[in-house]
Amino acid sequence: MRKGSDSSGPGAQPQGGSRDSSLKIAIVDESPIRAAILEDGLREAGFTQVERIAETRNLLTRIYALDPDVILIDLENPSRDELEQMFQMSRIVKRPIAMFVDQSDTASIQASVDAGVSAYIVGNLQKDRIKTILDLCISRFNAFSRLQSELEEAKDALQERKIIDRAKGVLMKAKGLNEEQAYTLLRKTAMNENKKIAEIAQSVMTAAELFK
Amino acid sequence: MKRNLRIGYIPLIDATPVLAAVDHGFAEAEGLSIELVREVSWSNVRDKLNLGLFDASHMLAPLPIASSLGIGHVKVPLIAPFTLALNGNSITVSPALYNELIAVADGDVTDPLVSARALHRAVADRRARGAPMLNFGMTFPFSNHNYQLRFWMAAGGVDPDEDVRLVVLPPPYMVESLTSGHVDCFCVGAPWNSVAVDNGVGHILHFGCDIQRRMSEKVLAVRENWASDNPETLSALIRALAKAAAFAENPANLDAVCDTIGMRIGASPEVVSRTLKGVLKVTTDGLTRSSDDYILLDRHQANRPDKVHAAWVYADMVRWGQSPLSLESLRIAENVFRPDLYDLAMGRAPAQAVSDPADRIGAFYGPEFVASDIAGHLESWRLRGPNRPQLSVVR
Incomplete structure (x- = not known):
């Protein structure tokens, strides 16, 4: 049942240790971008057998078909509860499965929950063998969420700029101001009311709508 | 006293006491500020509670027992000092x-x-x-x-x-x-x-x-050591939940409660109302059926944890091969449910014990449940069952 420990695929890998290329890893993640980032990272680290499962219907059947050694799943995935069933039901499970935690390793599990990912190991795999995988997972998940929040911030900033520009236009027209005066007026009002310029700009736009 | 709490929940109607405690001001009245965190899986709820990312959580009644016994996962002693809902x-x-x-x-x-x-x-x-x-x-x-x-x-x-x-x-x-x-x-x-x-x-x-x-359906679960570190907070939380549960079950508040709960769990107020009233449409052609026992949030001492229910859950775990039978495990399971902490918070013990149904469970089939004789209970099922063993091998 255990795969040969020294056979390795064509891609030789310096860091991961040759035996780890034989590990089959399944990634269950509904975010295709994050899954791709994770898969790339795992391949770079020398894990050549990586499969992504994007469709979670009949998850268990898909997992049995793949028969992976390690399962990585994002914590926002409701299907995580389905995996828990594999701890239990001996009849349908070919190999025992366990979550990658033990009593002594709360730091590791805390880091993975914080990052939003959980790992399950199948069979009698030594836990230290998947430590690299989990660490990699955590850093990729964290990188992804940083990327996502930067993207959100950039989007918000762009949106704010747009609203401020439009509010300036409204003020210029209504009060006969030039662009700089209109901006100064927005900024002063924001300071007086202890609000963000974008919020004042939004109020101007709302008022302008009402006066239409 | 710790006043800021993070509480996890799954969007289900039986989370009502927790949700109403926040949305209708009962937590605040007890001096608590609660951040509700909506979760997508029971595994997440359990892990985040175990790790201390949550102070407390809405939880399936059997789950803190499994966690305290270390079945299927890491062994973390959890306790249930409040029952959020019976049945449902x-x-x-x-x-x-x-x-x-x-x-x-x-x-x-x-x-x-x-x-x-x-x-x-x-x-x-x-x-x-x-x-x-x-x-x-x-x-x-x-x-x-x-x-x-x-x-x-x-x-x-x-x-x-x-x-x-x-x-x-x-x-x-x-x-x-x-x-x-x-x-x-x-x-x-x-x-x-x-x-x-x-x-x-x-x-x-x-x-x-x-x-x-x-049957205890959902409980409020906390880590055992969290409860001993924060006794005043826990008491305040229990009181807030008890008031919220009574408020939510009072027909006079039905409309207001259905609005806030519907919003929290993403269901229409009308569906929430059917559930809380226990009047359900049961067939696609519109036949309805009602039952006073459909879900209990407060009535008939619903909130006071019942050790008999913990023992029943443990018997289920043994019957279905999740746990071996031992008196020690039974004792651990029973001690997860903490009516003593509930009584302490409320400042009183109930005037009389629940006596209807007589064994406090009322299963539709089989003998009355006797918590002290789980082996006998399981044996009666083995005899009743079809001609093959009912107990499957543990894992």
Whole structure:
């Protein structure tokens, strides 16, 4: 049942240790971008057998078909509860499965929950063998969420700029101001009311709508 | 005293006491500021509570027992000092399976013994003609949904591990799975049974209270050491929940509660209202059925943790091969439910113990439950069951 420990695929890998290329890893993640980032990272680290499962219907059947050694799943995935069933039901499970935690390793599990990912190991795999995988997972998940929040911030900033520009236009027209005066007026009002310029700009736009 | 709390919940109607404590001001009145965190899986809820990312959580009643026994996962002692809801589940079948049961039933299928025996026949028929095995959806290995389905079908002679397939499904996927035929039946809490009926893809066959008249469904769970480190906070939280539960169950507040709960769990206020009133549309053609026992948030000492229920849950775990039988484990399981902490917070013990049903569970089949004799209880099932062992091997 255990795969040969020294056979390795064509891609030789310096860091991961040759035996780890034989590990089959399944990634269950509904975010295709994050899954791709994770898969790339795992391949770079020398894990050549990586499969992504994007469709979670009949998850268990898909997992049995793949028969992976390690399962990585994002914590926002409701299907995580389905995996828990594999701890239990001996009849349908070919190999025992366990979550990658033990009593002594709360730091590791805390880091993975914080990052939003959980790992399950199948069979009698030594836990230290998947430590690299989990660490990699955590850093990729964290990188992804940083990327996502930067993207959100950039989007918000762009949106704010747009609203401020439009509010300036409204003020210029209504009060006969030039662009700089209109901006100064927005900024002063924001300071007086202890609000963000974008919020004042939004109020101007709302008022302008009402006066239409 | 710790005043800022993070509490996890799954969007289900039986989270009402927690949600109403925040949305209707009862937590604030006790000096607590609660951040509610909506979660997508019971595994997440358990892990985040275990790790200390949550102070407390809405939880399936069997789950803190499993966690305290270290079954299936890391052993973390959790306690349940407050019951959020008694009952509230339903068993819903696809129209096709409903017709299949009606066709072979020896009597009225609203009687769970009749329907379970009909299921036994349906399963045998399917096997004889080479039809695929029936699939049953439930929410978690350690849930009443799992145990109630098993109890029901085993009463009719169906072996849940051999004759049918039980699959874990997240509650939001239940209705879709019934629609697509991935499952033929499921047992889940509100609002998902009503959603299946409204969508025309399911009939509610039984209420959870048809299987057991009185069963702890969801509890408030906290880590045992958190409870001993924060006794005042815990007492304040218990009082806030008790007031919220009573408020939510008072018909005068129904509209207000249905609005806030509907918003929190993403269900229409009308569906929430049906559940809280215990008046449910049970068939796609609009037949309704009502029961005072459908869900209890406050009435009949619903909130006071009942050790008999903890023992019953433990007996389920043993019966279905999740745990070996030992007196020590039984003691651990019973001590997860903490009526003493509830009484302490409320400043009083109940004037009299719950006596209806007599064994405080009221299962539709089998002898009265005696917590001190789980071995005898399990033996009675083995004798009643079909001619094969009921206890499967642990893992």
